[in-house]
Amino acid sequence: MFKELLNDIEEELMVLEEDLLKTINTKRMLIRKPLENMINAGGKRLRPGLVLTAARFGNYDFEKARPLALAVELLHMASMIHDDIVDDSPTRRGIPSIQSAIGKDAAVYAGDYVFCKVFEILANEPAYVMKETSKAMSQVCEGEIKQKEDFFNVDLTLKDYLYRIEKKTAVLFALSAKLGAFSSQAPCKTAKQLYTYGINAGMAFQMADDLSDFIADSEKLGKPKGSDLKSGVITLPVIYALKKNGENQYLRSILETRNIGEGEFSEIVRIIEIAGGFAYTRNMINRYVKKAQEALMALPDVPAREILNASAKIIIENVNKTI
Amino acid sequence: MFKELLNDIEEELMVLEEDLLKTINTKRMLIRKPLENMINAGGKRLRPGLVLTAARFGNYDFEKARPLALAVELLHMASMIHDDIVDDSPTRRGIPSIQSAIGKDAAVYAGDYVFCKVFEILANEPAYVMKETSKAMSQVCEGEIKQKEDFFNVDLTLKDYLYRIEKKTAVLFALSAKLGAFSSQAPCKTAKQLYTYGINAGMAFQMADDLSDFIADSEKLGKPKGSDLKSGVITLPVIYALKKNGENQYLRSILETRNIGEGEFSEIVRIIEIAGGFAYTRNMINRYVKKAQEALMALPDVPAREILNASAKIIIENVNKTI
Numbered sequence: 153m154f155k156e157l158l159n160d161i162e163e164e165l166m167v168l169e170e171d172l173l174k175t176i177n178t179k180r181m182l183i184r185k186p187l188e189n190m191i192n193a194g195g196k197r198l199r200p201g202l203v204l205t206a207a208r209f210g211n212y213d214f215e216k217a218r219p220l221a222l223a224v225e226l227l228h229m230a231s232m233i234h235d236d237i238v239d240d241s242p243t244r245r246g247i248p249s250i251q252s253a254i255g256k257d258a259a260v261y262a263g264d265y266v267f268c269k270v271f272e273i274l275a276n277e278p279a280y281v282m283k284e285t286s287k288a289m290s291q292v293c294e295g296e297i298k299q300k301e302d303f304f305n306v307d308l309t310l311k312d313y314l315y316r317i318e319k320k321t322a323v324l325f326a327l328s329a330k331l332g333a334f335s336s337q338a339p340c341k342t343a344k345q346l347y348t349y350g351i352n353a354g355m356a357f358q359m360a361d362d363l364s365d366f367i368a369d370s371e372k373l374g375k376p377k378g379s380d381l382k383s384g385v386i387t388l389p390v391i392y393a394l395k396k397n398g399e400n401q402y403l404r405s406i407l408e409t410r411n412i413g414e415g416e417f418s419e420i421v422r423i424i425e426i427a428g429g430f431a432y433t434r435n436m437i438n439r440y441v442k443k444a445q446e447a448l449m450a451l452p453d454v455p456a457r458e459i460l461n462a463s464a465k466i467i468i469e470n471v472n473k474t475i
Numbered sequence: 476m477f478k479e480l481l482n483d484i485e486e487e488l489m490v491l492e493e494d495l496l497k498t499i500n501t502k503r504m505l506i507r508k509p510l511e512n513m514i515n516a517g518g519k520r521l522r523p524g525l526v527l528t529a530a531r532f533g534n535y536d537f538e539k540a541r542p543l544a545l546a547v548e549l550l551h552m553a554s555m556i557h558d559d560i561v562d563d564s565p566t567r568r569g570i571p572s573i574q575s576a577i578g579k580d581a582a583v584y585a586g587d588y589v590f591c592k593v594f595e596i597l598a599n600e601p602a603y604v605m606k607e608t609s610k611a612m613s614q615v616c617e618g619e620i621k622q623k624e625d626f627f628n629v630d631l632t633l634k635d636y637l638y639r640i641e642k643k644t645a646v647l648f649a650l651s652a653k654l655g656a657f658s659s660q661a662p663c664k665t666a667k668q669l670y671t672y673g674i675n676a677g678m679a680f681q682m683a684d685d686l687s688d689f690i691a692d693s694e695k696l697g698k699p700k701g702s703d704l705k706s707g708v709i710t711l712p713v714i715y716a717l718k719k720n721g722e723n724q725y726l727r728s729i730l731e732t733r734n735i736g737e738g739e740f741s742e743i744v745r746i747i748e749i750a751g752g753f754a755y756t757r758n759m760i761n762r763y764v765k766k767a768q769e770a771l772m773a774l775p776d777v778p779a780r781e782i783l784n785a786s787a788k789i790i791i792e793n794v795n796k797t798i
Contacts, residue, residue: 178617178620179617180617180620180621180624181624182620182623182624183620234583234584234587237579237580237583238580238581238583238584256560256579257560257561257623258561258620258623260557260560260561260583260586261557261561261616261619261620261623262620263583263587264557264586264590264616264619265613265616265617265620267587267590268609268612268613268616269613271594271605271608271609271612271613272609272610272613274605274609275602275605275606275608275609275610276606279598279602282594282597282598282605283598283599285594285598286591286594286595286597286598287595287598289591289594290588290591290592290594290595293584293587293588293591294501294502294503294588296584296587297501297503297505297506297581297584297585297588298503300505300580300581300584301503301504301505
């Protein structure tokens with residue numbers, strides 16, 4: 153049953169790949185080709201996958217879930233395009249990022265275009281979808297701005313960090329779960345549990361992503377190691393290392409130069425390792441994955457639940473692989 | 476009656492100023508202050524003004540027109556913020572543009588944030604509003620990308636130019652008129668005429684704006700003279716001068732350097748003047764203003780019609796003032 157469902161979802165995600173390409177069929181070749189490349193470079197399609205899985209907790213109808221799955225992936229895509237401008241990311245998914253392929257200026261419009269498409273798709277959906285999506289979008293936007301505000305902020309607290317990743321990442325996972333449940337008229341209580349699952353899985357996912365900036369190899373990352381930190385994004389391992397045993401003045405002084413090259417990066421990794429910042433982060437990831445799995449316990453024991461449970465587990469497995 | 480109505484609309488627009496400020500009450504100070512400055516620097520509020528005037532052709536209800544007027548102004552604001560990034564504009568409305576105040580990177584998010592707010596407002600409106608707005612937004616986006624694609628394109632045709640300004644500018648004017656009519660349940664035929672008015676007035680407005688880049692003084696413009704052309708935007712006076720009496724190779728060669736300084740700019744103005752490019756543009760503006768006024772003739776003779784007629788006339792008067 154589990155394998156069968158996994159197969160079904162994978163097939164549906166393949167249909168969605170075509171939908172993605174069809175959606176961006178603009179005549180403006182300046183942006184069309186780079187957007188096609190970005191889609192064809194793959195990506196895990198976690199958010200549409202979550203829509204399609206969550207929808208299994210009600211009267212499943214692919215045609216109803218389909219535009220919602222498409223919309224959340226496009227939203228994610230648009231925000232990645234603009235993020236890469238701000239973070240100056242040279243690559244994404246192992247190919248040049250849109251900003252490096254066509255320049256920052258044109259990339260602004262490429263992201264806007266994808267945002268517009270989300271609007272167009274949602275215009276045909278029930279008002280509920282629009283309301284929930286617009287709320288989530290504003291939060292994603294605030295999270296991204298907070299990240300930019302906090303570039304190289306060595307006084308960042310754990311609370312600041314959790315606030316930021318919840319808005320920037322977890323909210324879109326939670327929205328995906330909620331929209332899936334809505335598409336199949338799943339009971340309200342089920343939708344709430346799925347939302348909680350999404351928030352916690354999203355938090356764990358972002359922490360794992362932040363951790364991978366330090367310890368994964370570049371090829372798997374699809375972008376150079378340390379690129380988040382070099383551009384100024386302070387994440388959990390650094391926050392922990394800064395605060396462990398009182399203020400770490402040495403780490404602080406390196407970060408305050410706002411100029412992190414390869415040498416400084418290796419030194420920072422060493423400091424975090426000694427402070428136990430990576431172990432602490434892995435511990436937090438485990439904790440959030442457990443919270444996500446606990447939210448599932450209140451749901452009926454169906455194959456979709458197994459898939460969500462397994463997906464949460466994968467976050468931890470991936471983290472362990474990179475050690 | 477005319478003066479009374481004008482007063483009413485002006486008062487409503489003052490309420491809208493507060494609405495604009497309230498909408499951007501984010502805790503993210505990185506973007507809040509610059510957005511407040513942009514709002515407080517003024518602007519003509521043509522689009523919300525058009526919503527409020529068009530709404531007078533039905534059962535007028537300010538509370539119904541109000542969120543729509545707010546949404547079109549925010550849409551305009553978001554697209555200006557991103558445009559200024561792409562065009563590298565140092566100033567807007569006489570103050571530093573957002574991109575020059577907080578940098579291009581943060582300006583990307585500032586524009587996104589305003590877009591998100593539009594989404595949020597429209598989520599509470601009837602589906603029709605969302606559908607029409609999303610269609611318009613995609614067109615605005617395509618128009619802007621087309622403009623970027625055509626930077627320094629000396630083979631640009633009149634048709635290309637008209638396509639671009641219709642999408643980039645006129646569509647949002649037309650949307651404003653249509654949404655105003657919708658908010659007051661004006662008859663379908665009335666809404667269509669108002670839409671036609673909006674398209675033609677918008678075309679004339681953009682042509683006048685393009686013309687002002689060459690001949691208005693910087694103070695009135697709120698930005699340096701020639702800034703459009705210097706950043707590569709080819710507009711009607713140039714297109715005409717390039718084509719007049721066969722290809723103008725000299726003008727072509729200046730533009731093809733893609734490096735327009737003060738000297739080159741003065742030379743181009745001279746060439747356009749001799750070719751009659753400014754006169755031709757003024758003629759085209761007249762023609763579109765007439766089309767806009769003709770669309771009004773099918774509407775009932777109410778004070779709102781007089782205001783729209785006068786607004787169209789102002790476009791020409793402003794052009795004549797700058798000669």
